[in-house]
Structure formats: structure tokens, C-alpha cells
Amino acid sequence: MSKKVRFSRRNFFAGVTTAAAASTLAACASEPDGDNPAAPPTEATGLRTATVDFDGPHQAGVATPAQAHLNLVGFNLHDDVDRDGVIRLMRSWSHDARALAVGEAPPGSLEPELVQAPANLTVTCGFGPRVFEIADLEAQRPDWLAPIPEFQRDQLEDAWGQSDVVLQICSDDPLTVSHTTRHMVRTSPRYAAPVWMQQGFLHAAGTREEGQTPRNLFGQKDGTANLTTDEEQLEHVWHGAEAPAWSQGGTAMVVRRVRMNMDTWEMLDRTSREESIGRTLDEGGPLSGGDEFTEPDYSATDEYGLPVIDAASHMARARPPADHPEQTMLRRSYNYDLPPVDGISNSGQVFICFQKNPDRQFTPVQARLDEQDRLNEWITHIGSAVYLLPPGTGAATGEDYWGQSLLERT
């Protein structure tokens, strides 16, 4: 079953909802089948076989409603790989990802049983700066495809740094994420090897309330003010006429690994937790009142004349200034929660955002947050990387594989 995925507040889970609604109708319409008394519940079938279109004007996995599980894999290309090697790798990866997205075993796969539950599988590919160097395409490299400037509070670890290529693998089934990762890694040994994997999760499909913004490990709804409409995404996310033709329909991806100190966060009372972010914990509404999607009133004051929303709160610091409405991104982050190290929690967020140009969007926002953000006491950026996502593939773009018209330039 294929379905259109549109990313908007109302139909955030349109995919699952559509499948479920169809299943309910089917269940209502059909009488029990005497020949098949143990027929699987239609709901299970719906999620198991749900697919997200691989081909399209944009790569899947960006505007796609976030699935429950993530494996973000950074690869480095081997030293002897040249442009032809990158082309062979991209052709092979794209073709395999296209098959896996519909639950088909790619050529050479010996595990057809492990690919049969795509559960909204998406595989999304990005190029780091070195792809342009290796492919002798330095002149094409956009200026923003360079390290994010290191901020004052950053404690970046090499282990989570820039890689040559990234694959973002997401599905509502963790076994599918695991096997897809495995398949992509072993498809590539002549060309590339993984240097890091950032595994993450959200509420499982079917356990979030309809249309609810996912919560992070601090219990905050995370991603409320997101770029949810086609219009917003055209304006702020997808490369358009301002970009070279080979990049149009693509985007820029910034990955930040953000450690969240659960141990100290949990010492805070709820009021302090809410003041640090500027929103309530229960509904996620701004402290100035209203529900999650009410516009915050930064001018509201309390009985003592003090601002209701602290000007140093995360929300206040993150918002785009009136004269810089472009300082916004499509965020698509995941929680990570690993065993403690030396008794200290090892949890946080794989922060992922998409935008036309990180230099104009991510970086100025993060510079403001780095300078002042009440949340900073409990969070630390420990990883940073940036990638160019080439446009989608198939009839909509004429690209047979990721990056074809860039890589086949003469």
C-alpha cells in the first residue's frame, strides 16, 4: 500500500490514520471469513505494509511524518574512491533503497523475510563537503556546505563529527531499521564504511495521540513551531530557483548531537522546567496562555510586572527576529537514551533540521541560543555535521539515483 505523505499539523499522522481508517472500513464491511478464522487484524496489516514513496520531487524522510525509529549513519568514503566510485555507490544505494521502501528484497539480498515490513521505511541520503572534493566538483559546492562555526558552549566530540556521506534510515519497525542499515552497510564496503551511528526513537506509531507533537526526554513537546505546510517548506526548506538546477528540490541537513543531563534536570520543579522553555509541560501552550498552537505573547506580564515568558527562555531565544523571518528550519529530531557512563545519564537528542541554507537559518538561531538560553544549563551540543541532500528521484526530477545530475556533470 502506498500513500501520499503530507506534513502538516492536522494530518501529521495522515499516513497511519489513512491506513487505519481504511482498515476500519474493511473490518466493518466484511463478515468473518469462515475459511480464515485467524485472519490478521487489519490494523497490524496496515502498519506492517505501509509505505512512503521513494521517488518524488524531494527525497522521502524530510517532510515525511517522523516514524518511531531512526538510525542515522555517517559514512566515510575510502581514499581510493573517485567520482565513478561515488556514482556506483549512489546508484546501488538508491536502487536498493527504492526496493526496500516497498518491502522488496534488493538484488543479491539473501534475507527476503527481513524486508517485508517496511512500516513507512525511508532512506535519505546526504553529501558532506568531501563528496565535492573527491568528485572534482569543488566549484559546485555551496558555500554553506562547510563546518558549522563552533559555538562558545559546544563540547564537540570527534566521534560525532562531519562524515563524507550520511544515510538517515527511519521506520516504524525497529527490526526494519536494523536490517536496512545492515543491508546498506554491506552494500558499500568497496566504497565507504560507517564512522558513526546515531540511533533514536520517538513514541511508537499507535501510541501517540493523533496529531500530537512528540515529546523529548525532558517531557517537553518538541517541534511545535515547525514548518508544516507546503508553502512554508517551499519558502524555507527546498532549494528553488536560487540554487543550481542539480540542487533544486534538495535541501540542507544539519545534525547536532545534544546531550541532555537528566540527572540535574530532574532536580528542577515543574515551574522552573516550564520557565526554562517558555511553555507548559502538559499541553505545551505558551506560558502567556492558550494551547500549543497559540501565538506566544512576549509582552504579557504578571502581577509584579515581570514578563510571563522569560526573555531568556528557549522559546524566546529561538524565535526568528521580526526582520529575519528566514531564521527557521524544518526540525525532525529523535531521542537517544544509552546506558549511563560512570553513573551519569547518557541521553539526549539527535537534533536534525532541514533548511535552504544553514548559514542564514540554523547558525544565527543557534548562535543566539548559545549566547543565552535557560535550557543551556541542562543541554550540551557534542556533535555537529552538515550535508547537502540532493533532490528526489524518478519521474518528478528525472534523477535515476541520488545526485545523478550533479555527479554526471561534464
Add this chain to the structure above:
Amino acid sequence: MSKKVRFSRRNFFAGVTTAAAASTLAACASEPDGDNPAAPPTEATGLRTATVDFDGPHQAGVATPAQAHLNLVGFNLHDDVDRDGVIRLMRSWSHDARALAVGEAPPGSLEPELVQAPANLTVTCGFGPRVFEIADLEAQRPDWLAPIPEFQRDQLEDAWGQSDVVLQICSDDPLTVSHTTRHMVRTSPRYAAPVWMQQGFLHAAGTREEGQTPRNLFGQKDGTANLTTDEEQLEHVWHGAEAPAWSQGGTAMVVRRVRMNMDTWEMLDRTSREESIGRTLDEGGPLSGGDEFTEPDYSATDEYGLPVIDAASHMARARPPADHPEQTMLRRSYNYDLPPVDGISNSGQVFICFQKNPDRQFTPVQARLDEQDRLNEWITHIGSAVYLLPPGTGAATGEDYWGQSLLERT
């Protein structure tokens, strides 16, 4: 919503099925509600709020159908903890786990939003040998509650060894597993601290085909010949009249961390993979024919007179000898898949099994497998621990908290 969970082949997913069926009925019966056009899909509500009874004759999480996510947490008790300390810890943990199982925030929790989706949450507690020592109850310690003998092929790592206490936390929602773990860890700092966490997953709820045995990372259906009926579990799993009263309704848990070498396994063709286990990869039927639940015919031979099921296959070696039908266990294992280390896959299985007495059940079977098992070329046991699970709580046993009648002996 509470539901009875029974563990049998037919109603392996009875819980989810029941909730889904009820939801479908509700969806059929009710007209769209004009006041609430964005009502959540009933299926989602079903999994989100599905619960497994905490109280009962046995602890939940043993015969409970395996949820999608596991965090198995080994704790060590601090040196200054005495029997009273263990009692206080168990009382507090049991009461909190009882609340969390129905989606209620335990006293003192500041994160009510993170407990609202139990999604079949179970928290299960086991005692290592040292609990008996600390509590001055050495005379009560069963003989089998001692290290599993080290086998020839074992490569045990201290990091995955015996702990004083274990909590097995399972849910169909990974965020619920994460928060529940966090809650239990921070409830205990005066008494205990985690020494390891073994995180695992299976196919997500809703992505397995109804009643299907989960697959491991080798693609094998794993857990076919399991103890699925009440009768089998009474005979082989739950402590009965042969055990002291305080232990009746409890069981013994063996945990083995089994590394699976994906890199070398994937070099095998499908025929060799199937011969190593003795079953087909697609349906999981024995190589002698039939479906997954057909009795294997070990006497069957091929056209050359050779056995169809290799006597050294995993299945042939694992089966109980005719004169030792007790050599069987209730298995409840999870996959783990961590980032590769030095380019080598870091994947495998958190093998968990339950039985009356590991010395008579797990150990003789593992001794046979250790001596000869074609799978041994690709698997290595790297962790080992054994625990006593005290019986269930509530009206069925009169126990208010885990281990009460053991710990309150005079």
C-alpha cells in the same frame, strides 16, 4: 483498559488483538462526532492505553506476549544496604511499577506526561544470589541460584555478568521503556545503582503478522518450540509445591548475552543457513517438511541416505532427550543491534529464559549446544546471569511487594 494476557500460540497477540477488535467495534458503532472531528484513530488509542495487569499469581513480563522493546537493567546494591534496605527498595519499586503499569504517575513523579502511554508496560524483578546474603537469608537461597557453569566456548565479559537485582522493563513504546527505566533508577539511588543495561527490540506491535514468531537478526524465526500453554508453564516454569511457599508462583530467570557475527553469517548461502538451524528461513518449518509447528522428523533421509535434519543443527542439539522432557524453558529473547566496533558488527540477542530450575533445564541444554551446534560458528555467549523471580503480587498471592514473604521471614 486492562486485559487478561495468556500466552499461547493462538492468542500470542491476544492483548493487542482484543484491544484492536474492541476498537473496531467501537468505530463501527459510533457515528462521526461533529464536535470532535479530529478524534484519534481508535487503533492508536488501543495500543497507547493497553495495559498488562501488574498483580496476579505470577509477575507480569514472563508469560506476557513479548512487547516490542526491552530494557533489562542489572543493579548492584550498595554495601551499606541491609535487609530493611532491600525491603524499602522493593516496596517502593513495586508500588511505582504498579502505578506505571496503568499509566499513572507514581508519588513524587514530576513527569505525568511521560507515563500516559503504558502500551503494555511490564516491570519484572529478579533477585541475584547476593540478595539472600545481604538479607541474611542464605538458608533460603535455592541451590540453582548460583553462577551458570562456564562453558568451553563462553567468552564471558564482566560487563554483562551477575548483578544483585534485575529489572526487566518491556513496552510497545520505546519512550515508555526509557522513562520507566529512568524512574526506577532514580527511585533507588540510596539502595542500588545500575551496572548494565541490555536494550533490545523485536518487530514493533502492529508490524508482525498475527501470531507469528518473532525473527532474530539472522532472519530466523526464534521461539517456535516454546512453552506456550498454562499446562506447560505449570509443569516447567512456575515454582509449585516442590518449592518453599514464599517462592511458589515465582520462577528462575537466566540471561545470556549472545553475540551474533553478522559479518560472517552473511557469507553463507541460504541452504547452509537453513541447515545450521534445521529449519527453513521462510516459514520456519523443519527441513523434514511441514509448517513451523510440524513435529520435526529426525529420521528423515535424503536421496543419498543422509539425514535431512543435521544431527549437529541447532534444533537437533537443543531438543530435550526422550528421557529428559524437563530440559525445556520459556524463552523471551530480544535482538540488540549497536554500532559496529572497529568495523565488526556489534549485534546479537539478549537471550532470556524462564524455568523452575536452570540446573535441570537451561544448563544441560546449553552444555549440549556448547559441545556441538552448527550455529556456534556465528554466535558467542558473552554475558551470563541468573535470578530468582519472586511470585506475583496482590490478592492472588497476598504479597504487597516483590519478595515480601521471603524478606519478612523472621
